[in-house]
Amino acid sequence: MTTSHRLSRRTLLRATAAAGGAALLSSCARGSGDAVELAYWNFFTGSDGELMVGLVNDFRAEAPGVRVTDTTLMWGPPYYTKLAMACAGGRAPDLATMHASRLPTFGRELLDEWDLDELAARGVSLEEFPRPVRERVQIDGRLMALPLDTHPLVLYFNTEICERAGLLAPDGTLAPIESAEQMLDAGRRAAEVTGSIGIAFGAADNLAGWMVFWSLFRQLGGEMRLPDGGPAEVDRDAVVQAMTFLHDMCDGTIASPTLDGQAAPAAFASEQAGFLLIGPWEVTTARTAGIPFSMTQFPALYGGTPYVRADSHSFVLPSQANVDPAARSAAYDMAVSMLRNSLDWAVGGGHIPALSAVAESPEYLAEKPISNYREAAQVVEFDPEAYFSGSGSTLMSRAGQSIQGVTSRSLTPEQGADDLIGWLDEQLTFGSPL
Amino acid sequence: MTAGTVAAPGVAPGRAATRGGGPSLVGGRGGIWFVLPFMLVYAAFVLWPLVYGLGLSFFDTSLVRDESQFVGLANYVRLFSDSEVWRTLGVTLLFTVGSTVPLVVIALVMALLVQSGVRGQWFWRFVYFAPFLLPVATVALIWQWLFSGDFGLINGVLTGLGLPAVGWLTEPDIGLWSVVILTVWWTVGFNFLLYLAALQAIPGQLYEAAELDGAGGWRRLSSITLPLLNRTTGLVVVLQILASLKLFDQAYILFKASGGPGGSATPILQYVYDTGFVDYRLGYASAISYMFFVLIILIALVQARLTRRSEP
Numbered sequence: 002m003t004t005s006h007r008l009s010r011r012t013l014l015r016a017t018a019a020a021g022g023a024a025l026l027s028s029c030a031r032g033s034g035d036a037v038e039l040a041y042w043n044f045f046t047g048s049d050g051e052l053m054v055g056l057v058n059d060f061r062a063e064a065p066g067v068r069v070t071d072t073t074l075m076w077g078p079p080y081y082t083k084l085a086m087a088c089a090g091g092r093a094p095d096l097a098t099m100h101a102s103r104l105p106t107f108g109r110e111l112l113d114e115w116d117l118d119e120l121a122a123r124g125v126s127l128e129e130f131p132r133p134v135r136e137r138v139q140i141d142g143r144l145m146a147l148p149l150d151t152h153p154l155v156l157y158f159n160t161e162i163c164e165r166a167g168l169l170a171p172d173g174t175l176a177p178i179e180s181a182e183q184m185l186d187a188g189r190r191a192a193e194v195t196g197s198i199g200i201a202f203g204a205a206d207n208l209a210g211w212m213v214f215w216s217l218f219r220q221l222g223g224e225m226r227l228p229d230g231g232p233a234e235v236d237r238d239a240v241v242q243a244m245t246f247l248h249d250m251c252d253g254t255i256a257s258p259t260l261d262g263q264a265a266p267a268a269f270a271s272e273q274a275g276f277l278l279i280g281p282w283e284v285t286t287a288r289t290a291g292i293p294f295s296m297t298q299f300p301a302l303y304g305g306t307p308y309v310r311a312d313s314h315s316f317v318l319p320s321q322a323n324v325d326p327a328a329r330s331a332a333y334d335m336a337v338s339m340l341r342n343s344l345d346w347a348v349g350g351g352h353i354p355a356l357s358a359v360a361e362s363p364e365y366l367a368e369k370p371i372s373n374y375r376e377a378a379q380v381v382e383f384d385p386e387a388y389f390s391g392s393g394s395t396l397m398s399r400a401g402q403s404i405q406g407v408t409s410r411s412l413t414p415e416q417g418a419d420d421l422i423g424w425l426d427e428q429l430t431f432g433s434p435l
Numbered sequence: 436m437t438a439g440t441v442a443a444p445g446v447a448p449g450r451a452a453t454r455g456g457g458p459s460l461v462g463g464r465g466g467i468w469f470v471l472p473f474m475l476v477y478a479a480f481v482l483w484p485l486v487y488g489l490g491l492s493f494f495d496t497s498l499v500r501d502e503s504q505f506v507g508l509a510n511y512v513r514l515f516s517d518s519e520v521w522r523t524l525g526v527t528l529l530f531t532v533g534s535t536v537p538l539v540v541i542a543l544v545m546a547l548l549v550q551s552g553v554r555g556q557w558f559w560r561f562v563y564f565a566p567f568l569l570p571v572a573t574v575a576l577i578w579q580w581l582f583s584g585d586f587g588l589i590n591g592v593l594t595g596l597g598l599p600a601v602g603w604l605t606e607p608d609i610g611l612w613s614v615v616i617l618t619v620w621w622t623v624g625f626n627f628l629l630y631l632a633a634l635q636a637i638p639g640q641l642y643e644a645a646e647l648d649g650a651g652g653w654r655r656l657s658s659i660t661l662p663l664l665n666r667t668t669g670l671v672v673v674l675q676i677l678a679s680l681k682l683f684d685q686a687y688i689l690f691k692a693s694g695g696p697g698g699s700a701t702p703i704l705q706y707v708y709d710t711g712f713v714d715y716r717l718g719y720a721s722a723i724s725y726m727f728f729v730l731i732i733l734i735a736l737v738q739a740r741l742t743r744r745s746e747p
Binding site: 258399402 | 583584585693694
């Protein structure tokens with residue numbers, strides 16, 4: 002009895018060792034077959050996640066010789082921390098998604114540049130991307146990221162509510178809004194119709210707050226330069242004025258001071274608000290709700306140019322200790338394939354396609370309401386350049402605190418501005434960790 | 436020696452049977468082999484990181500840069516003038532006080548109620564303990580919806596009763612207390628179980644004797660139950676303070692890493708995390724966590740002294 006027991010245990014151990022060894026061997030066999038292994042990281046979940054899986058599957062169908070392993074990680078700090086560590090450790094994926102606004106952190110050390118000749122061989126040239134985006138994705142003249150789209154702040158409006166509030170032009174589009182006062186007034190009139198609020202705005206959402214703040218700040222001509230070592234060079238007046246607008250808007254009638262990132266689109270989808278201020282990706286929410294709505298470019302509330310905060314989902318080549326030429330070549334193929342197939346991405350997710358071949362295609366132009374705001378790509382304003390800036394960054398989250406302090410009325414706009422600028426100064430004295 | 440020790444179990448049965456007692460597991464040389472696996476893991480994942488982290492705190496190590504420089508005590512000097520360190524430490528301490536009191540009192544009350552002879556004790560035991568079994572992400576998601584300002588169940592009930600809605604997740608004065616409420620609901624079951632076990636260990640004769648002497652319910656509670664629970668209360672308070680000081684995950688998930696309205700629910704551990712992993716400043720983050728580590732040791736020492744004094 003004892004003997005047979007021991008034997009079976011040994012057999013088990015041997016079997017385990019053999020299985021482990023086999024697994025080890027098979028993982029060493031990477032690339033030995035004819036298929037090229039390609040690791041791709043992204044951060045898309047929800048409806049964008051589904052669309053991204055579609056793009057990846059399109060490429061799989063186009064390139065049967067490439068075995069793509071796509072990994073989806075949580076958006077924000079978790080994603081960028083993991084990617085930075087993978088790059089610093091030399092074992093990064095072959096291709097990754099990144100917000101163009103995060104390039105200041107990653108661009109100089111952690112990424113390889115895109116070879117323009119390789120791109121040209123696949124029929125893509127820099128001139129095909131909108132100018133502001135093109136400028137943002139180049140560092141010292143080197144192309145560090147290949148933009149897939151631009152996603153600016155946009156203005157959603159409920160056509161029925163706006164019609165009853167008398168806010169529509171005769172042709173059924175939104176009557177022009179040309180000043181901050183007109184925007185607030187439109188919100189008030191929409192609130193009268195809904196009996197609730199006029200503008201659904203995620204006052205408790207750092208991203209929503211920052212998008213509106215940065216758009217207005219730039220429309221006001223505000224400049225923010227963040228030199229290493231500090232102090233921050235910021236137009237305080239423009240900060241105060243942009244925060245004053247947010248303060249006035251979140252008065253409980255025009256906009257609620259308490260909606261968060263999920264509740265704001267939900268309020269718009271349930272017709273408790275006539276407008277929604279957020280990125281274009283919430284088009285899915287509005288469509289699913291089946292409400293009568295349209296979308297338009299965020300208007301110029303100050304000055305004559307409707308500058309608008311935006312970011313670009315783009316593709317990057319993380320630096321690796323050992324670059325496999327076959328995988329690198331497949332990464333170019335895959336990125337270009339996704340750019341070419343980005344019509345579905347644009348139509349489904351509301352993003353403005355970066356590649357002009359797609360953005361000017363009749364199929365895209367026919368897509369309403371999402372092609373209404375395509376001109377925004379020409380006036381987009383990216384976040385200020387600093388290692389702690391960009392989508393999902395410390396700046397966005399900390400600025401969100403100041404902005405939320407103002408919208409919840411625990412800070413005056415002046416105090417909010419000093420709070421933000423004071424923090425920027427302190428942050429800059431740390432020196433860059435890059 | 437190694438071979439002998441390993442071979443021993445195989446030879447032992449026959450001899451041990453005749454001798455009528457095997458070698459002691461406690462005193463024998465074989466003992467080390469039983470603790471070795473644990474010690475290896477402990478050394479690799481607790482001791483070494485502890486030493487390594489202490490070393491890091493004297494360098495300007497960055498997560499994304501290869502080289503780093505020795506900066507001496509600069510990180511420690513810096514943290515004393517970093518207002519965010521003290522602000523987030525204040526948040527953590529406030530949470531610790533604010534959550535420990537209800538987590539001890541409510542657990543005690545719940546245990547007394549269940550012990551009082553209510554029918555279906557197993558059911559109450561299960562219900563009170565069940566939330567403790569949920570993973571933190573699940574708990575935070577449930578409460579995100581309950582707390583939601585305009586759609587949440589709690590505000591729905593409040594407005595239904597004619598009360599004003601509360602900005603559970605959006606008002607700077609309230610954000611941290613929402614974390615307290617969530618934490619009490621989530622973890623009170625553990626303290627409850629400790630109290631219930633202690634209550635069941637109190638001999639029934641004591642109550643019978645007291646009853647014969649004419650002691651009423653309140654008198655029995657204050658003169659028998661509570662004094663006999665003193666040791667358990669001490670244990671619960673110590674465990675709870677240490678657990679509350681470690682506040683991070685539920686606040687981080689509840690506020691989606693934003694630190695709460697106006698940063699009002701950013702515990703110091705989140706500041707350490709953000710400094711090290713979001714802003715890539717590992718050296719400075721280590722210095723902050725070591726300062727906090729020393730503080731926890733001090734609190735533990737003070738507490739140990741207090742409990743020793745209160746014991747007869």
